[in-house]
Amino acid sequence: MGNVITRPTWFLADASFDWLYPERIQRMSGRHWTPLSIARKAAAFLAEEGKKVLDIGSGVGKFTLIGAHYNPRTFFYGVEQRSELHHYALAAQEYTRTENAAFFNLNFTQVNLAAYDHFYFYNAFFENLDVNDRIDHNIEYSDSLYQYYTRYLFRELNKKPAGTRLVTFHSLEDEIPPGYELKEASADFMLKMWVKR
Template sequence: MVFKLLRSDVDVDDGTFNGLYSPKIRELAARHWTPVDVAKMASQYLVESSNDKVLDIGAGAGKFCLVGAACTNGRFYGVEQRESLVRISNNLAKKHDIQNVEFIHANIDQVSFEDYDAFYFYNSFYENLDQSCPIDNSILPNRDLYYTYTKYLRDQLQKMPIGTRVVTYWSGWDEIPLSFNMEYTACNGLLNFWRKSI
Protein backbone atom coordinates (compact mmCIF):
# COMPACT_ATOMS: atom_id res chain seq x y z
CA MET A 1 0.00 0.00 0.00
CA VAL A 2 2.83 2.45 0.88
CA PHE A 3 4.46 2.10 -2.52
CA LYS A 4 1.14 2.30 -4.35
CA LEU A 5 0.55 5.65 -2.63
CA LEU A 6 4.02 6.89 -3.54
CA ARG A 7 3.54 5.85 -7.16
CA SER A 8 0.29 7.85 -7.18
CA ASP A 9 2.10 10.92 -5.77
CA VAL A 10 0.21 10.69 -2.49
CA ASP A 11 2.09 11.89 0.59
CA VAL A 12 3.26 9.13 2.92
CA ASP A 13 4.38 10.05 6.43
CA ASP A 14 7.58 8.67 7.89
CA GLY A 15 5.82 6.70 10.61
CA THR A 16 3.89 4.78 7.98
CA PHE A 17 6.92 4.14 5.79
CA ASN A 18 9.15 3.18 8.70
CA GLY A 19 6.51 0.63 9.69
CA LEU A 20 7.88 -1.52 6.86
CA TYR A 21 10.98 -2.14 8.98
CA SER A 22 11.67 -4.09 12.16
CA PRO A 23 11.54 -2.20 15.48
CA LYS A 24 15.36 -2.07 15.63
CA ILE A 25 15.60 -0.42 12.20
CA ARG A 26 12.69 1.93 13.03
CA GLU A 27 14.55 3.15 16.13
CA LEU A 28 17.37 4.41 13.91
CA ALA A 29 15.14 6.21 11.43
CA ALA A 30 15.18 9.72 12.87
CA ARG A 31 18.97 9.86 12.84
CA HIS A 32 20.03 7.68 9.93
CA TRP A 33 17.30 7.21 7.29
CA THR A 34 16.16 9.93 4.87
CA PRO A 35 12.67 11.35 5.55
CA VAL A 36 10.13 10.49 2.85
CA ASP A 37 9.53 14.12 1.78
CA VAL A 38 13.28 14.71 1.47
CA ALA A 39 13.71 11.52 -0.56
CA LYS A 40 10.92 12.59 -2.93
CA MET A 41 12.40 16.07 -3.48
CA ALA A 42 15.90 14.73 -3.96
CA SER A 43 14.97 11.88 -6.31
CA GLN A 44 12.76 14.09 -8.48
CA TYR A 45 15.70 16.47 -8.95
CA LEU A 46 18.21 13.68 -9.62
CA VAL A 47 16.10 11.89 -12.23
CA GLU A 48 15.80 14.06 -15.34
CA SER A 49 15.27 11.31 -17.90
CA SER A 50 13.68 7.89 -17.76
CA ASN A 51 16.18 5.28 -16.57
CA ASP A 52 18.70 7.81 -15.21
CA LYS A 53 20.91 5.89 -12.79
CA VAL A 54 21.09 7.33 -9.27
CA LEU A 55 23.63 6.10 -6.72
CA ASP A 56 22.90 6.46 -3.01
CA ILE A 57 26.27 6.60 -1.25
CA GLY A 58 25.78 4.74 2.02
CA ALA A 59 22.25 3.47 1.49
CA GLY A 60 21.64 2.18 5.02
CA ALA A 61 18.26 0.44 5.17
CA GLY A 62 17.43 1.54 1.61
CA LYS A 63 14.74 4.11 2.38
CA PHE A 64 15.94 6.81 -0.03
CA CYS A 65 16.28 4.39 -2.94
CA LEU A 66 12.95 2.70 -2.29
CA VAL A 67 11.10 6.02 -2.17
CA GLY A 68 12.93 7.35 -5.23
CA ALA A 69 12.27 4.21 -7.24
CA ALA A 70 8.57 4.38 -6.36
CA CYS A 71 8.04 8.04 -7.28
CA THR A 72 10.26 8.46 -10.38
CA ASN A 73 11.20 6.59 -13.57
CA GLY A 74 14.85 6.46 -12.56
CA ARG A 75 16.92 3.45 -11.61
CA PHE A 76 18.22 3.55 -8.05
CA TYR A 77 21.31 1.83 -6.70
CA GLY A 78 22.30 1.88 -3.05
CA VAL A 79 25.83 0.98 -2.02
CA GLU A 80 26.11 -0.10 1.61
CA GLN A 81 28.97 -1.69 3.56
CA ARG A 82 26.72 -3.52 6.04
CA GLU A 83 25.58 -6.78 4.45
CA SER A 84 22.66 -7.11 6.89
CA LEU A 85 21.19 -3.78 5.70
CA VAL A 86 21.68 -4.75 2.05
CA ARG A 87 19.66 -7.92 2.72
CA ILE A 88 16.87 -5.94 4.39
CA SER A 89 16.74 -3.47 1.50
CA ASN A 90 16.76 -6.09 -1.25
CA ASN A 91 14.09 -8.11 0.58
CA LEU A 92 11.81 -5.07 0.81
CA ALA A 93 12.29 -4.31 -2.89
CA LYS A 94 11.46 -7.92 -3.80
CA LYS A 95 8.47 -8.14 -1.44
CA HIS A 96 6.92 -4.97 -2.86
CA ASP A 97 7.89 -5.67 -6.50
CA ILE A 98 10.06 -2.58 -6.92
CA GLN A 99 12.08 -3.51 -9.97
CA ASN A 100 13.99 -0.26 -10.61
CA VAL A 101 16.13 -0.53 -7.48
CA GLU A 102 19.18 -2.57 -6.49
CA PHE A 103 21.30 -2.67 -3.36
CA ILE A 104 25.00 -3.46 -3.52
CA HIS A 105 27.13 -4.78 -0.68
CA ALA A 106 30.39 -2.88 -1.15
CA ASN A 107 32.48 -0.03 0.12
CA ILE A 108 32.26 3.27 -1.73
CA ASP A 109 35.85 3.01 -3.01
CA GLN A 110 34.87 -0.20 -4.85
CA VAL A 111 32.23 1.56 -6.95
CA SER A 112 32.77 3.06 -10.42
CA PHE A 113 31.03 6.43 -10.46
CA GLU A 114 31.10 6.47 -14.27
CA ASP A 115 28.26 3.93 -14.23
CA TYR A 116 25.84 6.51 -12.77
CA ASP A 117 24.21 9.79 -13.79
CA ALA A 118 23.45 11.34 -10.40
CA PHE A 119 24.28 10.89 -6.72
CA TYR A 120 22.66 11.21 -3.30
CA PHE A 121 24.72 11.67 -0.14
CA TYR A 122 23.27 11.76 3.38
CA ASN A 123 26.64 12.23 5.08
CA SER A 124 27.14 8.51 5.58
CA PHE A 125 30.83 8.98 6.41
CA TYR A 126 30.06 10.98 9.55
CA GLU A 127 29.67 7.82 11.61
CA ASN A 128 33.47 7.65 11.51
CA LEU A 129 33.54 10.82 13.62
CA ASP A 130 30.42 10.53 15.77
CA GLN A 131 29.36 7.41 17.64
CA SER A 132 26.58 9.04 19.69
CA CYS A 133 23.91 7.04 17.83
CA PRO A 134 25.59 4.11 16.07
CA ILE A 135 23.72 1.88 13.62
CA ASP A 136 25.52 -1.08 15.18
CA ASN A 137 28.93 -1.90 16.60
CA SER A 138 30.50 -3.10 13.35
CA ILE A 139 32.00 0.30 12.42
CA LEU A 140 34.52 1.77 14.84
CA PRO A 141 35.16 5.53 14.74
CA ASN A 142 38.10 6.41 12.53
CA ARG A 143 38.75 10.08 11.76
CA ASP A 144 41.30 9.22 9.04
CA LEU A 145 38.73 7.04 7.29
CA TYR A 146 36.24 9.94 7.27
CA TYR A 147 38.75 12.14 5.45
CA THR A 148 39.83 9.33 3.11
CA TYR A 149 36.23 8.60 2.06
CA THR A 150 35.40 12.29 1.71
CA LYS A 151 38.42 12.87 -0.54
CA TYR A 152 37.57 9.79 -2.61
CA LEU A 153 34.01 11.03 -3.15
CA ARG A 154 35.18 14.53 -4.06
CA ASP A 155 37.77 13.15 -6.50
CA GLN A 156 35.21 10.87 -8.17
CA LEU A 157 32.67 13.68 -8.55
CA GLN A 158 35.37 15.89 -10.05
CA LYS A 159 35.84 13.33 -12.84
CA MET A 160 32.14 13.30 -13.75
CA PRO A 161 30.87 15.14 -16.86
CA ILE A 162 29.30 18.59 -16.88
CA GLY A 163 25.64 18.36 -15.91
CA THR A 164 26.13 15.65 -13.28
CA ARG A 165 23.65 16.15 -10.42
CA VAL A 166 24.24 15.63 -6.70
CA VAL A 167 21.96 16.08 -3.71
CA THR A 168 23.48 16.35 -0.23
CA TYR A 169 21.59 16.15 3.07
CA TRP A 170 23.13 17.15 6.41
CA SER A 171 26.50 17.58 4.74
CA GLY A 172 29.37 19.96 5.39
CA TRP A 173 29.94 20.14 1.61
CA ASP A 174 33.56 18.95 1.94
CA GLU A 175 32.83 16.27 -0.66
CA ILE A 176 31.55 18.75 -3.29
CA PRO A 177 34.19 19.92 -5.81
CA LEU A 178 34.34 23.61 -6.79
CA SER A 179 33.21 22.57 -10.27
CA PHE A 180 29.67 22.09 -8.89
CA ASN A 181 27.21 24.95 -8.39
CA MET A 182 24.41 24.82 -5.85
CA GLU A 183 21.19 25.31 -7.82
CA TYR A 184 18.94 25.57 -4.81
CA THR A 185 18.45 24.53 -1.22
CA ALA A 186 15.62 23.30 1.01
CA CYS A 187 14.93 22.15 4.57
CA ASN A 188 16.53 25.25 6.11
CA GLY A 189 19.77 24.70 4.23
CA LEU A 190 20.14 21.01 5.12
CA LEU A 191 19.15 19.72 1.68
CA ASN A 192 21.22 21.01 -1.22
CA PHE A 193 20.96 20.47 -4.96
CA TRP A 194 24.15 20.63 -7.01
CA ARG A 195 25.04 20.47 -10.70
CA LYS A 196 28.48 20.26 -12.28
CA SER A 197 29.06 23.35 -14.41
CA ILE A 198 32.71 23.16 -15.46
Protein backbone atom coordinates in the same frame (compact mmCIF):
# COMPACT_ATOMS: atom_id res chain seq x y z
CA MET B 1 -18.27 -9.46 1.42
CA GLY B 2 -16.15 -9.64 -1.75
CA ASN B 3 -12.41 -9.20 -1.96
CA VAL B 4 -11.29 -5.84 -0.67
CA ILE B 5 -8.33 -4.56 -2.67
CA THR B 6 -6.37 -1.99 -0.75
CA ARG B 7 -3.57 0.07 -2.23
CA PRO B 8 -0.30 -0.27 -0.34
CA THR B 9 0.39 2.82 1.76
CA TRP B 10 4.16 2.34 2.28
CA PHE B 11 5.09 5.29 0.13
CA LEU B 12 2.64 7.75 1.68
CA ALA B 13 4.10 8.43 5.13
CA ASP B 14 7.28 7.80 7.10
CA ALA B 15 5.49 5.71 9.69
CA SER B 16 3.99 3.37 7.11
CA PHE B 17 7.24 3.10 5.15
CA ASP B 18 9.21 2.29 8.27
CA TRP B 19 6.84 -0.62 8.97
CA LEU B 20 8.72 -2.46 6.23
CA TYR B 21 11.56 -2.93 8.74
CA PRO B 22 12.06 -4.56 12.13
CA GLU B 23 11.45 -2.40 15.19
CA ARG B 24 15.13 -1.77 15.88
CA ILE B 25 15.57 -0.39 12.34
CA GLN B 26 12.37 1.68 12.66
CA ARG B 27 13.73 3.31 15.80
CA MET B 28 16.83 4.46 13.88
CA SER B 29 14.76 6.09 11.16
CA GLY B 30 14.55 9.64 12.53
CA ARG B 31 18.30 9.82 12.92
CA HIS B 32 19.72 7.72 10.09
CA TRP B 33 17.27 7.27 7.19
CA THR B 34 16.03 10.03 4.88
CA PRO B 35 12.50 11.32 5.69
CA LEU B 36 9.99 10.56 2.97
CA SER B 37 9.31 14.20 2.03
CA ILE B 38 13.06 14.85 1.64
CA ALA B 39 13.58 11.65 -0.35
CA ARG B 40 10.79 12.65 -2.75
CA LYS B 41 12.23 16.13 -3.29
CA ALA B 42 15.80 14.89 -3.72
CA ALA B 43 14.80 12.08 -6.07
CA ALA B 44 12.67 14.39 -8.23
CA PHE B 45 15.74 16.60 -8.72
CA LEU B 46 17.98 13.63 -9.61
CA ALA B 47 15.54 11.70 -11.78
CA GLU B 48 16.05 11.69 -15.52
CA GLU B 49 14.59 9.20 -17.95
CA GLY B 50 16.87 6.20 -18.53
CA LYS B 51 19.59 7.50 -16.18
CA LYS B 52 21.17 5.88 -13.15
CA VAL B 53 21.10 7.45 -9.69
CA LEU B 54 23.34 6.07 -6.94
CA ASP B 55 22.75 6.50 -3.21
CA ILE B 56 26.20 6.41 -1.60
CA GLY B 57 25.66 4.65 1.74
CA SER B 58 22.11 3.42 1.14
CA GLY B 59 21.36 1.94 4.59
CA VAL B 60 18.07 0.02 4.52
CA GLY B 61 17.21 1.47 1.11
CA LYS B 62 14.75 4.17 2.17
CA PHE B 63 15.90 6.88 -0.26
CA THR B 64 16.49 4.39 -3.09
CA LEU B 65 13.07 2.74 -2.85
CA ILE B 66 11.14 5.99 -2.46
CA GLY B 67 13.07 7.51 -5.37
CA ALA B 68 12.37 4.49 -7.56
CA HIS B 69 8.68 4.40 -6.66
CA TYR B 70 8.03 8.04 -7.55
CA ASN B 71 10.32 8.07 -10.61
CA PRO B 72 9.65 4.83 -12.48
CA ARG B 73 11.65 5.84 -15.58
CA THR B 74 14.92 6.31 -13.66
CA PHE B 75 16.98 3.47 -12.18
CA PHE B 76 17.94 3.91 -8.53
CA TYR B 77 20.91 2.03 -7.03
CA GLY B 78 22.16 1.86 -3.47
CA VAL B 79 25.56 0.82 -2.16
CA GLU B 80 25.82 -0.10 1.51
CA GLN B 81 28.77 -1.46 3.47
CA ARG B 82 26.76 -3.15 6.25
CA SER B 83 25.39 -6.53 5.20
CA GLU B 84 22.56 -6.46 7.74
CA LEU B 85 21.21 -3.16 6.36
CA HIS B 86 21.69 -4.39 2.79
CA HIS B 87 19.62 -7.45 3.64
CA TYR B 88 16.76 -5.26 4.93
CA ALA B 89 16.92 -3.14 1.77
CA LEU B 90 16.51 -6.27 -0.38
CA ALA B 91 13.63 -7.50 1.76
CA ALA B 92 11.84 -4.11 1.50
CA GLN B 93 12.41 -4.07 -2.26
CA GLU B 94 10.86 -7.51 -2.62
CA TYR B 95 7.94 -6.60 -0.38
CA THR B 96 7.18 -3.38 -2.26
CA ARG B 97 7.85 -5.05 -5.65
CA THR B 98 10.05 -2.19 -6.74
CA GLU B 99 11.63 -3.09 -10.07
CA ASN B 100 13.71 -0.05 -11.02
CA ALA B 101 16.10 -0.40 -8.06
CA ALA B 102 19.13 -2.51 -7.11
CA PHE B 103 21.38 -2.77 -4.06
CA PHE B 104 25.04 -3.71 -3.63
CA ASN B 105 26.59 -4.82 -0.37
CA LEU B 106 29.96 -3.11 -0.82
CA ASN B 107 32.06 -0.27 0.40
CA PHE B 108 31.35 2.60 -2.03
CA THR B 109 35.07 2.68 -2.94
CA GLN B 110 34.55 -0.70 -4.65
CA VAL B 111 31.89 0.63 -6.98
CA ASN B 112 32.72 2.16 -10.36
CA LEU B 113 31.21 5.61 -9.84
CA ALA B 114 31.84 6.44 -13.50
CA ALA B 115 28.93 4.12 -14.36
CA TYR B 116 26.31 6.34 -12.62
CA ASP B 117 24.84 9.62 -13.77
CA HIS B 118 23.62 11.36 -10.60
CA PHE B 119 24.25 10.93 -6.86
CA TYR B 120 22.55 11.18 -3.48
CA PHE B 121 24.63 11.55 -0.34
CA TYR B 122 23.25 11.64 3.21
CA ASN B 123 26.39 12.33 5.15
CA ALA B 124 27.44 8.68 5.19
CA PHE B 125 30.99 9.27 6.42
CA PHE B 126 30.04 11.40 9.41
CA GLU B 127 29.74 8.28 11.56
CA ASN B 128 33.55 8.34 11.65
CA LEU B 129 33.52 11.67 13.49
CA ASP B 130 30.41 11.32 15.61
CA VAL B 131 30.85 9.24 18.74
CA ASN B 132 27.11 9.35 19.57
CA ASP B 133 24.29 7.55 17.79
CA ARG B 134 26.35 5.05 15.81
CA ILE B 135 24.38 2.44 13.88
CA ASP B 136 26.46 -0.37 15.41
CA HIS B 137 29.93 -1.14 16.73
CA ASN B 138 30.79 -3.74 14.13
CA ILE B 139 33.03 -1.63 11.93
CA GLU B 140 36.09 0.50 12.42
CA TYR B 141 35.57 4.26 12.84
CA SER B 142 38.29 6.89 12.63
CA ASP B 143 38.98 10.47 11.64
CA SER B 144 41.37 9.21 8.99
CA LEU B 145 38.66 7.02 7.47
CA TYR B 146 36.44 10.13 7.25
CA GLN B 147 39.27 11.94 5.45
CA TYR B 148 39.97 9.01 3.15
CA TYR B 149 36.33 8.47 2.08
CA THR B 150 35.69 12.19 1.72
CA ARG B 151 38.76 12.76 -0.48
CA TYR B 152 37.96 9.66 -2.50
CA LEU B 153 34.43 10.88 -3.21
CA PHE B 154 35.67 14.43 -3.93
CA ARG B 155 38.06 13.08 -6.60
CA GLU B 156 35.38 10.89 -8.17
CA LEU B 157 32.80 13.71 -8.26
CA ASN B 158 35.43 15.99 -9.74
CA LYS B 159 35.89 13.59 -12.68
CA LYS B 160 32.19 13.52 -13.56
CA PRO B 161 30.99 15.37 -16.68
CA ALA B 162 29.15 18.68 -16.69
CA GLY B 163 25.46 18.22 -15.94
CA THR B 164 26.05 15.64 -13.19
CA ARG B 165 23.53 16.22 -10.40
CA LEU B 166 24.21 15.74 -6.73
CA VAL B 167 21.92 16.02 -3.72
CA THR B 168 23.41 16.27 -0.25
CA PHE B 169 21.55 16.01 3.06
CA HIS B 170 23.26 17.18 6.28
CA SER B 171 26.59 17.37 4.48
CA LEU B 172 29.67 19.15 5.80
CA GLU B 173 30.41 19.73 2.08
CA ASP B 174 33.99 18.47 2.32
CA GLU B 175 33.26 16.00 -0.51
CA ILE B 176 31.87 18.60 -2.96
CA PRO B 177 34.32 19.88 -5.60
CA PRO B 178 34.13 23.60 -6.44
CA GLY B 179 32.71 22.85 -9.92
CA TYR B 180 29.35 21.91 -8.39
CA GLU B 181 26.88 24.80 -8.39
CA LEU B 182 24.18 25.06 -5.74
CA LYS B 183 20.81 25.20 -7.51
CA GLU B 184 18.30 24.77 -4.69
CA ALA B 185 18.26 24.29 -0.94
CA SER B 186 15.67 23.60 1.72
CA ALA B 187 14.76 26.45 4.09
CA ASP B 188 17.02 25.01 6.82
CA PHE B 189 19.86 24.44 4.30
CA MET B 190 20.17 20.77 5.26
CA LEU B 191 19.08 19.58 1.82
CA LYS B 192 21.12 20.95 -1.08
CA MET B 193 20.86 20.29 -4.79
CA TRP B 194 23.89 20.76 -7.01
CA VAL B 195 24.74 20.55 -10.71
CA LYS B 196 28.25 20.26 -12.11
CA ARG B 197 29.26 23.11 -14.43
